[in-house]
Structures are given as C-alpha cells and as structure tokens.
Amino acid sequence: MSLPAPKRTPQQPQQQAEFGNEFVFRPATKENMKARVAIQGVSGSGKTWTSLALAHGLGERFAVIDTERGAASKYVGIRGIQFDVLQMTNFDPRRLVKALAAAASAGYGTVLIDSLSHFWSGVDGTLQQVDKAKSRFGGNSFSGWQDGTPMQNDMVDALLAYPGHVIATMRSHTEWVLQKNDKGKTEPVAMGMRAEQRKGVEYEFDVVASMDRDNVLTVLKSRVPKLNRAVIREPDGMALAADLLAWLADGAPAADPADFINRATAEDATYEGLLALYGEVEAASLLASPMLHPETGEPTNLGDVIKARGSALRTVPAGTGADQ
Structure with missing residues (x-):
C-alpha cells in the first residue's frame, strides 16, 4: 500500500513585527x-x-483636580501652599483621563485628585x-460591566502612567459586622474602613493610608520601609513627603516620557525605529x-501615538516621505 503524495503548502510570507507582539526580557533595574x-x-x-501638605512637600509645581466643591482651595496660602485647580462636576472616568493628559502637557510635577x-460613585x-x-x-x-470595566481600567492606567507624582484621596465608610461579645450578646463591631472605589484599587498605589475622625493616619500598605504600618497622630504631610522622596530617589534616573514623545513625533522617525521605541x-x-x-490637541496616550505614527509610516511607499 503506497502512501498518498504529500500536499505542498505554499510558504506564507513572513509577517512584519507588530507593536506589542514581542516578548523581550530585559535586566531588572531600580x-x-x-x-x-x-x-x-x-x-x-x-x-x-x-494630601495638600504632602503634594507641597514633594517640591513640584502641583495641580488639584477638585471634585469636592472647592474644599482644597480653602487651604491656599497656609504654610505657603499654592497650587492650580481644576473644578470638575461630571465624573465620567474618561474625563479624568483627559484632565490628566492636560495636566501632563502643562508640566505639573504632582497631581492631587x-x-x-x-x-466611581459620583455623577456619570x-x-x-x-x-x-x-x-x-x-x-x-x-x-x-463590559462597558464600565474598560473605562475604569483606562482611568487607573492613566493614573499609574502619569509622568509625575500622583496623590488621590478617597472617601471611606466604616464596615460593621455582628459578633458575640464576651457576655454572649450580639453587638456591632467595626471591622475597618472601606474606600469608596472599586475593590482592589489599593493594590495600584505605593502607599495607602486611612485617616479617622481623631486625625490619626494609619498606613495600611507601604512599599516605603520607613512608613510600613506607621500610625501617626496629626500627620505632617511635608514630613511624609521627605520620607517618600528619600525612597523614590534610591535608584537610577527614570525614563522621561517627554523624551519618548519627542522621539515618537520626530520628522525623521521610521517604522522600525518606532517599533523599537514602543518596546522601550x-x-x-x-x-x-x-x-x-501633537496635531489634534485631543487627549490620548503615548502608546497610541507611537502605534498610529508607526502604522502611518509603514504604509508610505518606499522613497517617499511620511509628511509629503
């Protein structure tokens, strides 16, 4: 019995590399x-x-995205604190992404939300x-949630990728449970504070603290060793800033998003160069x-700008300029 003749499959042309499709491991650096x-x-x-004192202590020109009807502005001038403010009354998460884009373009080194x-729970x-x-x-x-989750995730991504310091306050409420006391009677017991935001958002921050009505700050999570599990009565935000800055400065200089933006929008940029830049x-x-x-003035993000520019350059016929 003879085997059937093998079928020849035409060789597929090699696919061009795509943005974000390569997995490259690099040496870890701090x-x-x-x-x-x-x-x-x-x-x-x-x-x-x-939070205002903390933002001031970080030493950068800062802005406040205010949703609390001007509450932050009541402290202007105290201990020399000055800042710019953006009042917001509509809280669509996409609007916060736009506000952060505007703050980044204006060069604010710190943003307080x-x-x-x-x-999360306000109007829109x-x-x-x-x-x-x-x-x-x-x-x-x-x-x-198919609509809501991407909006929430994009907002958190914009917070984490902001090219400066980010401080966010969150309202909280006390969570109560019913438990039996040592006399066998059932009574409500406070089990801690629950932030008014999507569950798990605290994992995205370096330092998470709660404050009670006695003006006691309790650090719930900290990547800063000195602040781990700290309990501070009447906290001085400027002193907290000093501890933060000491920890933040321990490492090599970080990449500057402005440099990446300049490279992405350079007139002599090439598809291959932008592909490599995307990886960086x-x-x-x-x-x-x-x-x-850079052209429309509309809010966007660095990754999308690189991809759009790279895609445009890839479709330009050989021997022609991208801007011709």
Missing part, C-alpha cells in the same frame, strides 16, 4: 520613581489637608456608566502616559 499615594478617610478626618471616589462615574450600559441590554449586569516605552510601563495629541 529606577527613580514617582509617588503613587492614596489617603482614604471619613468626612472631617483631615485627608484633604494632609480630591477625590477619586467621585469617579463608573457605577452610573454600568447602569446606563445595562439599560441598553435589558438590565443585563454582565453587559453593563512598554518596558518602562509608560504606554498609558496621558498626553495631548
């Missing part, structure tokens, strides 16, 4: 970083003032975006860096 701090607390706990909770926040999406799908909650930016975790588009 770089100077920018602070990512969250302070949660109940009303009157002092989280806004502590007071508070991040509104972009993530929860309302989910409700709106649900209504289009007959009340299907799963379909609603990805390795630096800066793809989501918020920025304003």
Whole structure:
C-alpha cells in the first residue's frame, strides 16, 4: 500500500513585527520613581489637608483636580501652599483621563485628585456608566460591566502612567459586622474602613493610608520601609513627603516620557525605529502616559501615538516621505 503524495503548502510570507507582539526580557533595574499615594478617610478626618501638605512637600509645581466643591482651595496660602485647580462636576472616568493628559502637557510635577471616589460613585462615574450600559441590554449586569470595566481600567492606567507624582484621596465608610461579645450578646463591631472605589484599587498605589475622625493616619500598605504600618497622630504631610522622596530617589534616573514623545513625533522617525521605541516605552510601563495629541490637541496616550505614527509610516511607499 503506497502512501498518498504529500500536499505542498505554499510558504506564507513572513509577517512584519507588530507593536506589542514581542516578548523581550530585559535586566531588572531600580529606577527613580514617582509617588503613587492614596489617603482614604471619613468626612472631617483631615485627608484633604494632609494630601495638600504632602503634594507641597514633594517640591513640584502641583495641580488639584477638585471634585469636592472647592474644599482644597480653602487651604491656599497656609504654610505657603499654592497650587492650580481644576473644578470638575461630571465624573465620567474618561474625563479624568483627559484632565490628566492636560495636566501632563502643562508640566505639573504632582497631581492631587480630591477625590477619586467621585469617579466611581459620583455623577456619570463608573457605577452610573454600568447602569446606563445595562439599560441598553435589558438590565443585563454582565453587559453593563463590559462597558464600565474598560473605562475604569483606562482611568487607573492613566493614573499609574502619569509622568509625575500622583496623590488621590478617597472617601471611606466604616464596615460593621455582628459578633458575640464576651457576655454572649450580639453587638456591632467595626471591622475597618472601606474606600469608596472599586475593590482592589489599593493594590495600584505605593502607599495607602486611612485617616479617622481623631486625625490619626494609619498606613495600611507601604512599599516605603520607613512608613510600613506607621500610625501617626496629626500627620505632617511635608514630613511624609521627605520620607517618600528619600525612597523614590534610591535608584537610577527614570525614563522621561517627554523624551519618548519627542522621539515618537520626530520628522525623521521610521517604522522600525518606532517599533523599537514602543518596546522601550512598554518596558518602562509608560504606554498609558496621558498626553495631548501633537496635531489634534485631543487627549490620548503615548502608546497610541507611537502605534498610529508607526502604522502611518509603514504604509508610505518606499522613497517617499511620511509628511509629503
């Protein structure tokens, strides 16, 4: 019995490399970083003032994205604190991404969001975006989150990739459970503070602290050894900033998003060069860096700008310029 003749399969042309499709391991390095701090607390706990003093102590020109009806502005001038402010009354997470892009383009070294909770549970926040999406799908909650989750994730990515320090306050409430006391009677017991934001958002920050009505700051999570599990009564935000800066400065100089932007928009950029640049930016975790588009002025991010420019250059016939 003879075997059938083998079928010849035409050789497929080699595919061009695509942005983000390569997996390249690089040596780990410790770089100077920018602070990512969250302070949660109940009303009157002092989280806004502590965050303002912290932002001032970081030594950078800073801006406040204010959702609290001007609460932060009441502290202007105290201990020399000065800042610019953007008042917001609509809390669509995509609007925060746009605000961060505008702040990055304006060169603010630190941004304080007071508070991040509104972009979760406020007017047009993530929860309302989910409700709106649900209504289009007959009340299907799963379909609603198909819209809401990407908005939330894009907002968090923009926070993490901001080219400066980011401080966010969050409203919180006390969680209670019923437990039996030593006399056998059932009574409510406070089990801690729950931030008004999506569960798990605290994992994205370097330092997470809670404040109570007695103006006591308790560090819940810290990558800064000196602040680990610290409990501080009437905290001095400027002193906290000094501890943060000492930790942040322990490493090699960090990549500058402005340099990446200049390379991405250079007139002599090539497809191959942009492909390599995309890998560098990805390795630096800066793809989501918020920025304003150099041509349209619309909010975008660094990764999308590189991809769009690279795709445009790849389609240009050989021997012609990208801008001809």
